[in-house]
Amino acid sequence: MTSQTSSPETSARRRLPRWVTSFGPQIIAALVVGLLLGLLAKEMGTVGDDEPNWLTTTLTVIGSSYVSLLKAAVVPLIFTAVVSSIANLREVSNAARLAWQTLLWFAITALIAVVIGILMGVLFQPGANADAEPPADYAGSTGSWMGFLTGLIPANFMGLTASSTAVDPGTVTTALNFNVLQVLVIAIAVGIAALKVGAPAAPFLSLNASALAVIQKVLWWIIRLAPLGTVGLIGRAVATYGWDTIGSLGMFVVAVYVGLALVVFVVYPVLIKAHGLSVKQWFSGAWPAIQLGFVSRSSVGTLPLTQRVTERNMGVPRAYASFAVPLGATTKMDGCASIYPAVAAIFVAQFFGIDLGFTDYLLIALVSVLGSAATAGTTGAVVMLTLTLSTLGLPLAGVGLMLAVDPILDMGRTAVNVAGQTVVPTIVAKRNGLLDAAIYNAKRNGDPFADDSAEVQAPVLVPAGGAGASAGAAPSSSGADASAAAKR
Template sequence: MKKVWYKRLHWQIIIGLVLGLIWGLVASVGGFSDFTVDYIQPFGTIFINLLKLIAVPLILASLIVGVTSLNDIAKLSRMGGKTIGIYIVTTMLAITIGLTVVNVIQPGNFLPVETQEQLMSGYQENIEGADQSAQEVLDRSPMSFLVDIVPENFFQAASDNGNMLQVVFVALLMGIGLMQIPSEKSKSLINFFDSLNEVIIKIVDLIMKVAPYGVFALMAGVIVDLAGDDIGQALDLLGALFWYTFVVILGLFLHLMIVYSGLFKLFSKMKLRDFFKAIRPAMLLGFSTSSSAATLPVTMERVEKNVGVDEEVSSFVLPIGATINMDGTSLYQAVAAVFIAQALGMDLGIAQQITIVLTATLASIGAAGVPGAGIIMLVIVLQAIQVPVEGIALILGVDRILDMCRTAVNITGDAAVAVAVAHTEGLLGEMHFDDE
């Protein structure tokens, strides 16, 4: 029996998004933005915190259970190689698509000089500190990424959602250790983590019941932060950067339709439409929260229950993806870098654009887990092609909206790679749509 349309989770989240948008606009026009920030936006923050709260225990429990049920270290290493390989390829394709679209449309040429000067003066102070943070990332040794995966203290690593890879490493280590001891000694501990995993999944279900209200609060806060008490100023900003915003969104859409469709044709028989239908609550939450880590519990639940990916794969592929796979963010880096160069009257040659591909791919891994990683990654890319870092001020005004879009694509990419890896390992089951 099908649910009434408004009782389906994805429709409830969409309704929350729309009502949050309307409330934010009314609050800006009516002059009660402070009320929204003080009494409505906090509920959105609580919702995100609830999702982040269960991310680490979910990864730890599900991955330990998955590894021990796999009972094959060779298979685990093979799956890891596939995961990293596909992530790198899809990231490079995303950057290439972004460069293609931005070079064809050339949005930087539509930005008037007076608008450019106004944006530079208005947002200049917002990039202070990003240059220094980017330099710290560049100063790290080539092997520091691997060093950072191994924590000195597990409890310290588990206390920060930015250390997902460290939690994954500990879970893998513990899972492998449990495989090496007699089953009569490991059984009780495995059962504990199995029970913990089931409890966390139930908690995810409970949290999702308040998702529409959390999304409403988040969206209202986003609009108020963007517009303040002057909605006209926000509209003027969007108008000035319309072509830039359009190119980023177009590039993200093309990546969704071309790359992931091709991925499924190569590695599974799944239809892209069915895939989107199965994970749409996760995509909508990613859009609302602008956080892959916060959405991770929901992404894992939808990929396992609805898409049919075995827990052995999802618990390994998705946490890694939430940390290092940034298809949407990398595409945005490419478009933003070329847009800034165009607006400043600089022509980028083929060599510089190839540099963007390589730098953005490496930066997506090197800057993982760093606060404000998107802007820091962009600083690294601009420095590599010798474009003034101050040009970032041109795009900061609409960055919050585009951050929502690219996070949704990042999450979709994680789930798509999980499908591909699961199919190649024979661990992809039947799809199930529980919203029907």
Template structure:
């Protein structure tokens, strides 16, 4: 509510500054926005690096009993398939709607220079730009794409070394937690930052800035609705062999709570019980649903970053190439897996924007602008996330012949109860994730 209040007040002050030509008010709003953007921007580089390193090394958590490994493999495969469908829908909706167009913001001279150097059509230049000549310069100069490349190499090496890299992995985990804490403090300043950013936007462009914001909201809601009410029901009907109406009847309490709470983690007990009520074995549900809570985010990690990347690019007059769209898809399919246990909407959006090589200032400004409407977007994103986290275990249970038909067709649902003690061995990652719920997911 505070962020939405900042949005309304900022728009009002910006409108006054433009209509009454109050220069000092416009300047003040601009300065407030610049400070908030700077706060967001300085977290981007360390956040991207540590998230990727910790995420890749955390994939070792999937090791364990052979059955868990087999189920984990099928689960991750369905995570990837549904994420692919979701990101394609996000790209299609945003591209057809041409969201973010109509008002073109004016980036700084440095951002303009960086945009001119993108060379999206020159693949050799693009590949060459990924590999840094100096590791430290990639960080000091804020070259996000090179930082991603370094993080992938370092994370892969740490994964391969196993226990010998445990000190380094623990350091990165601590660093990531610290950055997340700092980011949490910055988010507390979001109402003020939104006031300055939106106020400055309205002072510069007038009421025309409403249209791009509304277009992003419509695109995210439409894309998420297509995934939630079309893609999942089709998969459940033809792959899971269950009636979609049964799915929605038994999962509706979880979906409602997710929409209101805007938190997949807080919805976890309801999501897990919904999966059990739909016939998923309790032991597997206790493994797959917590895993999905941090890695299965078709709303936050597929539809939303795809649409928002197109929105930010259009807003800054940046033309995305076919190769850029391919990168958006790859980040959606593999990005959430590569940041298992750490993914939130902020991290996934930042990774996607970095993948298409947008300048750091454009990324920070775009992300900070999205803060203004994030509470509205987060409700639909989270409901879609939770629906996917329940759907995939059903599909896997059906494919392995373990779906409980009795529970599925039971006229009444089981009460919401704590996990049985004997099932705890099948959920090795759950306890370690309870205190690592991603921001806005």
């Protein structure tokens, strides 16, 4: 009989209930603790000449430190994630037409989603009643269209900028900051250049992929500290602003979910119907993946099921689906990268009493459409929110305010992400005559997948130049072999 030993950490985990070690319950618990500590700090009042008491100061330090950690991870994450996303195009180099159409429809649907997000923020006014003062380090200006255009041109490889502020007649402080849009431009240029160079760039792309994996791990450690950051940020907000903070967050959640529902139940069905496809068949076919995305809160974790329903329920050829769906899982984020940052940016501006102009709304839309690649496989909502707030010049302290309700929002955001990742490949396949109508319209009889018998196999992807297989096309098969291939 073999004896088994376990580490103290493993034994401790076994003794603790699962809800104690799960991330979502930890955030909820942190919200409650932050509320209680914030109320206590507010009751304690101020010290001396309106100086915050020790508890308010402690909560402020905890919250601001967490925001600093998030800011530190954004730049390397954006660079490596965007380069890796562009590198994925190597797999479909002989299917450039499909690749560009896929990216175009990603952009079109993202633009529609961000417009809906802006409308929700303007109509619901989630942060209008907070009446909070901007942080002391807020520069006091929002973005401008000309500033955005000139800011796209990198001054150096790292997009590094410096600013000096006179604290008093004898003291000047200098701060270094990263221009995230310049980092995005640099990453796109490097990624495209790596594709053009070809084989000699393979070691670089491998190194970039390894760096991305390391950065994602570090970012996950930072995200795991979110409960602690939530205690500090929410506690400080309640101590400073009172109950108005909580009411504003509740309205913010409502505004985001209404926007998410409009995209899933109105926009996507309209696009499906406009291409002559059954809305009912799309819903029934995509629902298993949408449902798993809602529960798992991970587009990447749902990827295998998303690709499976896209092929076997939608009738999208495997060779194309194997490119479009994984790319969509990292860059097609209508929930995280379009609706959410749009509503959130407006919420932060309203919360701190900062007026946004028409140019600012244009910037929100442009950043949401162009910046989706920065969400690749990670906590995309936090990255995109930071990117959007940085572009508009809004206080990044607003990121922490929304972390407490993030688990509630993340379920809906991920479901919308996954739904969009099935819609675009279906539309592009239909427009290019590649969609198998027999599979798409097959009766599912309550099963999660359509019939995958030989009579309703997905078509072989044929390059636009003529018949025959290519590096990006699936090999021809029929009969029992095709059925077996579909089940793999």
